[in-house]
Amino acid sequence: MSDGQSRPTSGSGQIVVSGLTKQYRNLRAVDNLSFTIAPGRVTGFLGPNGAGKTTTLRMLLNLVTPTAGTATFGGRRYADLQQPLQHVGAVLEASSAHKGRTGINHLRVICAAAGLPRQRADEALAMVGLTPAANRKFKGYSLGMKQRLGIAAAMLGDPQVLVLDEPANGLDPEGIRWMRGFLRALAAEGRTVLVSSHLLSEMQLLADDVVIIAAGKLVRQGPVDTVIGSMAHSSRVRVRTPQADALANALAAQSATVTRDADGVLLIDGVDAPAVGRAALAAQVELHELTTERLDLEGVFLELTSGKAGIR
Template structure:
């Protein structure tokens, strides 16, 4: 398709000033402290995953960022300005905090045209964004006939009407099938490559590991860890983890017993988990003891494991 931005310079350098900065953000509802002194940054040109257990304060934080909830303390800015102070918010920020809602009898195209009229945008933007999210074939279908996945795409189309520098999405993959999730991943990554800021909240940790450049992990309203995905994963890898499959498990355990720090743990699937020693050392010990190996695989921590370890025991609601 031919992308027609709403304003000059819709790509390139203008997309670089959409950094999100959250500083000391706090929200208290009577006896409930939903967000507690939260601080983090989201850089332009990258996809940032916003992660946390249920009740961790993610949605409350996003709503404060979009001026839908007033903070008890602290600030949340986009490009250095509060959302309420943006001169042209629809062209700066696009957001989807839940599956798109629309009049049941209105078509997808007409729903978007109504939003264009309200925002002072040209009608052609409705067709532009429908094509962008792959909904052109359903443009004339009424909203009541849209699946949840189609409603998610329509919501993203609405968020993109102003060709914004910043995109904020809360659980955008809900209702999407595997093909739709793959499309979503490519779409959001392509926006980040254009220099846009993309902040995505999700519970699909395996997908976030594939999608995100950076992660912000919170629990009980507080920051637990922030950084590039690779660095966060590496920071939790305090010792080597090697998966071994052998018909001579006892012999291998005996061979490794003389290596300081090596621990062998049987797994339910018949493999052994060897920690405290690298894979080459395991192979060398097996060779010296004439132990037959069927598998020798170094394991790295995944985002799900790191997330569970970082948030373990931290209550989501107080």
Template sequence: MSDGQWSPSAGTGQIVVSGLTKQYKNVRAVDNLSFTVQPGRVTGFLGPNGAGKTTTLRMLLNLVTPTAGEATIGGHRYADLADPLRSVGAVLEASSAHKGRTGINHLRVICAAAGLPRQRADEALALVGLTPAANRKFKGYSLGMKQRLGIAAAMLGNPQVLILDEPANGLDPEGIRWMRGFLKGLAAEGRTVLVSSHLLSEMQLLADDVVIIAAGRLVRQGPVDQVIGSIAHGGRVRVRTPQAEELTAALREQSATVDADGHGALLVTGADAPTVGRVALAAKVELHELTTERPDLEGVFLELTAGKAEIR
């Protein structure tokens, strides 16, 4: 940021969600949800549609009152923050500006309410590359421009914590790449970045950590690699050999399961790659390929949330 007033020592910027619950008339949208989000990292907040992601973020930001539980940012509830915009920036929905107001005026209104200097509006607009459209009315903005304006609004107070709900929606590939670089840059400066999304391939490129929820409950949380690895551990090893029958027999002796993949390779479960290699060596079997099949985030996500994504 140009003014550089923000420094990592300003606070921990940790987000702590504990026992958060929201009960609507017939639906428990969020059910005793607890997780933490660390500064200096991009955390992906994932879940099928209707999992309670948006409700959780809105409870975190004091827009929706929780039925039970609490959420804090840097140790404070959002409502108790002395200067919310200087601590937390949030991008919730792309369409949240008056249709007849220009982009720059939208930001000036926020600056006035937050007691921020007026030129912050121009700076934030420049930061997201929207200066040429400053004096155009919001109704003439494309979806991507609306997302950028939302990010500009979130950056007005140069906050330590950024919370974004589905920011990639409506962005073209160029816009998505810009967003990825932008958010990674903010995390690299030591800020906390929490991003909800259902675009899993994008999340795999962007996130350091993930929090996966389904049906309002926590399914898994941790670094992306670790979450993927937790599934891959019981995953498969692909092995290619001209002596398939000998290897199959030797592996089954080690109580591993072996199947043909239909393309001339064997798929082994119940033994990891080193074990398969050792068994092959002992059986004097020649190997042409030995790969651990690491599932991607999408595969892990679908496996973890299987059967939990039904319409509630």
């Protein structure tokens, strides 16, 4: 993605949020929030609607003043960065531009204002696959094209850090796949990529790490696999049998925990599928289904945030 110049040192891309708080009169949108985002990785920033994600990102980018706490890039606040576009690229909503201006001219205006070389507009447009639409007017861009143009604008300064809020909005499946590859390639170059999204299945494919918040507070942070594995019910055995009581009694002797869903299916924790099969054989229980269910990121997210109402 870069032009061959050396990337900044890894510490310059570290994002540190420490005790970040935002109080709006009687509403605490963000409450003593702390987390660290590492360079060279894609981090998903997740939370229910109203959890405080956008407020946190806006404080990170000096668009909202914190009530307390700090948010820094490589130890410096965004407001203290010289030539911030060369350190941090951000897209908090689909790109907006004068409807009569072409995509390439929109980027050239930003380059001129930021003191960046004019050719960066062409390079950034090519980077996001919009060169064929360079001379089309913004009013003719689809939402997905506007998203790509916003990312191109964020990349003009060849930043070490990229902060994106719902970047897949408006993208078709091919566009989402492109986005995934693009962001992972940026992280592979040693950049820091922070992505807020509601598309949890996509986040499981894209993200190395996740930060999950609810009601303005940190709920869980860590590598995706570690967060999923930390749940008490990260995996369980699902069984359908016409002799459910007999199997449940046999498994109770093995200290397994057995519950039933609304359809009478047994959900078993504490033993694996082979142990359930052996218990069923010994008890002469007929099995119609025996599968291992594993929690995915969506299941973990829902379990961690259940009952923790977002702030609206």
